[in-house]
Amino acid sequence: MTVPKKILDLMLRKFETRGPLDAADRKALLELPHRVHAIEHGAYLVREGDRPERSCLIVSGFAVRHKVTVEGARQIVSVHIPGDFVDLEGSLLNVADHNVQALTRCEVACVPKEAIRELIASRPTVAKAMWIDTLIDGAIFREWVVNVGRRDARARIAHLLCEFARRLEVAGLAAEYRYELPMTQEQLADATGLTPVHVNRVLMQLSREGLIERSRRFVGIPDWEALRRAAGFSETYLHLDQVPRGLAPA
Amino acid sequence: MTVPKKILDLMLRKFETRGPLDAADRKALLELPHRVHAIEHGAYLVREGDRPERSCLIVSGFAVRHKVTVEGARQIVSVHIPGDFVDLEGSLLNVADHNVQALTRCEVACVPKEAIRELIASRPTVAKAMWIDTLIDGAIFREWVVNVGRRDARARIAHLLCEFARRLEVAGLAAEYRYELPMTQEQLADATGLTPVHVNRVLMQLSREGLIERSRRFVGIPDWEALRRAAGFSETYLHLDQVPRGLAPA
DNA sequence: CGGCAAATTGAGCATTGTCAATGTCTGTGG
DNA sequence: CCACAGACATTGACAATGCTCAATTTGCCG
Numbered sequence: 297m298t299v300p301k302k303i304l305d306l307m308l309r310k311f312e313t314r315g316p317l318d319a320a321d322r323k324a325l326l327e328l329p330h331r332v333h334a335i336e337h338g339a340y341l342v343r344e345g346d347r348p349e350r351s352c353l354i355v356s357g358f359a360v361r362h363k364v365t366v367e368g369a370r371q372i373v374s375v376h377i378p379g380d381f382v383d384l385e386g387s388l389l390n391v392a393d394h395n396v397q398a399l400t401r402c403e404v405a406c407v408p409k410e411a412i413r414e415l416i417a418s419r420p421t422v423a424k425a426m427w428i429d430t431l432i433d434g435a436i437f438r439e440w441v442v443n444v445g446r447r448d449a450r451a452r453i454a455h456l457l458c459e460f461a462r463r464l465e466v467a468g469l470a471a472e473y474r475y476e477l478p479m480t481q482e483q484l485a486d487a488t489g490l491t492p493v494h495v496n497r498v499l500m501q502l503s504r505e506g507l508i509e510r511s512r513r514f515v516g517i518p519d520w521e522a523l524r525r526a527a528g529f530s531e532t533y534l535h536l537d538q539v540p541r542g543l544a545p546a
Numbered sequence: 547m548t549v550p551k552k553i554l555d556l557m558l559r560k561f562e563t564r565g566p567l568d569a570a571d572r573k574a575l576l577e578l579p580h581r582v583h584a585i586e587h588g589a590y591l592v593r594e595g596d597r598p599e600r601s602c603l604i605v606s607g608f609a610v611r612h613k614v615t616v617e618g619a620r621q622i623v624s625v626h627i628p629g630d631f632v633d634l635e636g637s638l639l640n641v642a643d644h645n646v647q648a649l650t651r652c653e654v655a656c657v658p659k660e661a662i663r664e665l666i667a668s669r670p671t672v673a674k675a676m677w678i679d680t681l682i683d684g685a686i687f688r689e690w691v692v693n694v695g696r697r698d699a700r701a702r703i704a705h706l707l708c709e710f711a712r713r714l715e716v717a718g719l720a721a722e723y724r725y726e727l728p729m730t731q732e733q734l735a736d737a738t739g740l741t742p743v744h745v746n747r748v749l750m751q752l753s754r755e756g757l758i759e760r761s762r763r764f765v766g767i768p769d770w771e772a773l774r775r776a777a778g779f780s781e782t783y784l785h786l787d788q789v790p791r792g793l794a795p796a
Numbered sequence: 797c798g799g800c801a802a803a804t805t806g807a808g809c810a811t812t813g814t815c816a817a818t819g820t821c822t823g824t825g826g
Numbered sequence: 827c828c829a830c831a832g833a834c835a836t837t838g839a840c841a842a843t844g845c846t847c848a849a850t851t852t853g854c855c856g
Contacts, residue, residue, distance in 0.1 A: 344782070363688065366778035369696040373688040385681045388674070393685050393783040416677075417670050424638070424666060427677045430684060431635045435643050437687035438613065438623040445694040445739030446619040449812070480834065489695030491813055496836060512821090528616035532594070533643040699844070730802065744844055746804060762853090 303332060303405050306379040307353050314425035321422050324415055328407050335402040341382065342396040348386035350406040354378050357402030358478040362486065363394045372487040374436060375399070375460070375479070377467055384430055387412040399478050432535045439533045444489040447528065449498050452488045454527035457508065457515060462531055473517040502526075553582060553655050556629040557603050564675035571672050574665055578657050585652040591632065592646040598636035600656040604628050607652030608728040612736065613644045622737040624686060625649070625710070625729070627717055634680055637662040650728050682785050689783045694739040697778065699748050702738045704777035707758065707765060712781055723767040752776075 308325050311317065317325070332355065335341065341352050341359060354376055361382065362372045373394065376382050382396050387409040416423035436459075443455050460477065464470035477484075481499070485492040502508045507523045509516035517523050558575050561567065567575070582605065585591065591602050591609060604626055611632065612622045623644065626632050632646050637659040666673035686709075693705050710727065714720035727734075731749070732742040740748075752758045757773045759766035767773050 361688070363692045365692065365696050365701075367696075371692040371696040373691045385684070388678050388681055389685070389785050390787050391782060391785075393785070394688055416674060420667050420670050420673065423670065423673055423677070427666075427673070427680070428638050430677070430681060431638055434635070434680060434684040434687060435639070437684060437691060438611070438644055441623045441687060441690045441694055442613045442615065442621040444691055446615050446617075446621040451615075481836095482834080492834090493814080493836085494812055497812095500836080532641060535639050535641075535643070537640050731804095732802080741845055742802090743804085743846080746802095747844090750804080 303355055304328065304330070304353070306355070307381065310379050311422065311425040311429070314428040315421065317421055317425065321419050324419050325422060328415065329411050330405040330407045332403060332405050335398045335404055337398055337401045339398050340395060341398065341404065342386065342392050342394075344392055344395050346386075346392045347390060348383060348392060348409065350408050351381060351383050351386045351412055352396070352404040352406050353381050355403040355405055358399040359396055359402060359404075360399050360483070360487075361394050361396050370486045371489065372483065373440065374433065375487065377463060377469060379467055381426070381429065384412070384426060399483065435533045435535060449488070449490055449494055450501065451527050452490070453484065453495065453498050454502065454507065454523055455529050456484065456488060457517070458524055458527045458529035458531075459534070461515075461517060461520075462534060462536070466534075466536060473520055475515060477513050477515050553605055554578065554580070554603070556605070557631065560629050561672065561675040561679070564678040565671065567671055567675065571669050574669050575672060578665065579661050580655040580657045582653060582655050585648045585654055587648055587651045589648050590645055591648065591654065592636065592642045592644075594642055594645050596636075596642045597640060598633060598642055598659065600658050601631060601633050601636045601662055602646070602654040602656050603631050605653040605655055608649040609646055609652060609654075610649050610733070610737075611644050611646050620736045621739065622733065623690065624683065625737065627713060627719060629717055631676070631679065634662070634676060649733065685783045685785060699738070699740055699744055700751065701777050702740070703734065703745065703748050704752065704757065704773055705779050706734070706738060707767070708774055708777045708779035708781075709784070711765075711767060711770075712784060712786070716784075716786060723770055725765060727763050727765050729763075 304326055308322060311325065312322075330353070335357070342348055344363065356378050358378075359376045359380075359382055360372045361374045361376070362370055364370050383392070386392060416426065439459075443452050447455060457477075461470065461473060461475060464475045465472060469475070479487070481495045482492040484490075484499075485495045488495065490498075499508070499510065502523075503510055505526075506518060507526055509518055523529075554576050558572060561575065562572075580603070585607070592598055594613065606628050608628075609626045609630075609632055610622045611624045611626070612620055614620050633642070636642060666676065689709075693702050697705060707727075711720065711723060711725060714725045715722060719725070729737070731745045734740075734749075735742040735745045738745065749758070749760065752773075753760055755776075756768060757776055759768055773779075
């Protein structure tokens with residue numbers, strides 16, 4: 297019931313869905329030392345080459361991980377939502393191999409690397425829950441390789457929209473089949489390996505086909521089954537079966 | 547010094563490079579119950595949708611993880627070499643989200659899921675080493691997203707060749723700048739999101755440019771720096787700094 | 797030597813990229 | 827309340843990277 301509880305609560309709830317935690321586990325998680333920072337839209341949480349001293353939990357807002365090629369092309373490799381521990385790897389690997397950037401204004405809770413190392417050394421069950429979390433991240437990376445490597449532009453974007461829909465819904469951050477997409481078309485392009493121009497064309501096409509409805513940054517999915525089919529989307533890779541249910545409010 | 551030692555030794559050596567293990571850790575790893583199987587070229591170790599009862603350590607040979615889209619296109623998402631624990635996730639996640647297939651004839655040591663769960667519950671240091679391993683896998687997935695998403699065919703293939711060169715060298719499985727590529731051009735295509743025909747053209751081009759030398763399945767890299775530049779390859783993402791050195795024989 | 801998988805090559809095509817102009821929305825300051 | 831700046835979205839014309847289809851060659855193995 298202390299002030300920090302509220303901040304770390306989202307994280308605790310997520311980890312609890314990865315496996316049962318006992319009272320001591322919960323206590324250890326909630327007592328993780330941390331400082332909350334407000335991050336401006338576009339600011340970097342981590343830069344490639346950094347040797348981060350802390351890992352960041354997203355409390356509110358959205359962030360992406362991305363890499364930039366020598367030619368200057370940017371590829372977004374994942375999108376993170378509140379409750380996600382971005383850069384947990386920072387606590388175990390020595391040097392960051394990618395950037396983490398705020399997509400919107402964010403609040404993040406920064407936890408010192410040392411505290412995380414101690415936590416996982418002393419509480420195996422917590423370590424396991426965190427590990428499962430990074431394994432699911434890995435599963436999503438794999439699906440992204442498939443998305444970018446083997447789907448055409450239309451399916452690629454449809455797939456991304458399906459993934460967001462499900463992830464946001466499970467996290468309780470979106471109504472069913474309707475959500476605010478926190479990305480510009482340029483960022484969508486960087487996530488799908490396309491150009492902004494082409495993303496625009498495909499979005500228009502998906503609208504014309506009645507597969508999505510757009511107004512502002514909001515996306516509505518009038519016919520989930522149709523979009524799912526267009527995307528070739530199958531949610532196995534999100535491992536929602538690890539989430540025994542009940543995170544989302546109506 | 548028992549028979550199993552030899553089989554699991556490669557794995558032990560790799561995990562030891564992820565962080566110091568004490569005698570009890572080592573013992574627990576080496577006493578992991580396992581059965582060695584010979585796997586035919588092309589056989590599946592895991593299929594998408596399986597609920598695997600064991601995880602497999604590659605003792606010899608090569609394997610890939612891949613997914614197939616609804617349209618039937620295949621995307622290879624990673625390539626694994628001897629000493630790699632493929633499908634460690636199998637022990638922590640409920641259902642496999644991808645296939646694991648032998649690229650060549652392989653020997654694998656299969657460890658029951660339960661034994662792994664017990665190991666990580668009782669030996670945090672071992673769990674941490676394994677976790678780091680899966681984090682590095684994740685880093686490689688991220689780089690693959692970039693490769694497939696934002697590099698043209700020439701750089702994409704050059705990048706793959708650079709990655710193999712370094713990984714094989716570090717594992718002591720290849721002489722410097724020369725190795726046997728265990729993949730057909732069709733498989734290279736599936737790993738890079740290209741078509742076999744185009745892979746062929748690019749390989750021919752790289753040969754003509756003097757960036758690689760080919761004979762049979764062997765690849766030689768006469769000018770590492772030139773190939774590295776063509777690929778935009780930077781090995782940070784392999785996190786070789788976690789490997790304090792000394793795995794590779796001359 | 798035949799059989800097969802893999803590699804190579806050519807010709808034509810199309811999905812997606814490039815470049816550049818124009819339209820739209822939002823917030824801000826006067 | 828309006829004008830304007832700036833970021834983002836939209837559109838068109840054209841180019842090109844990489845794909846398709848199909849034939850042919852090479853290398854390997856019994």
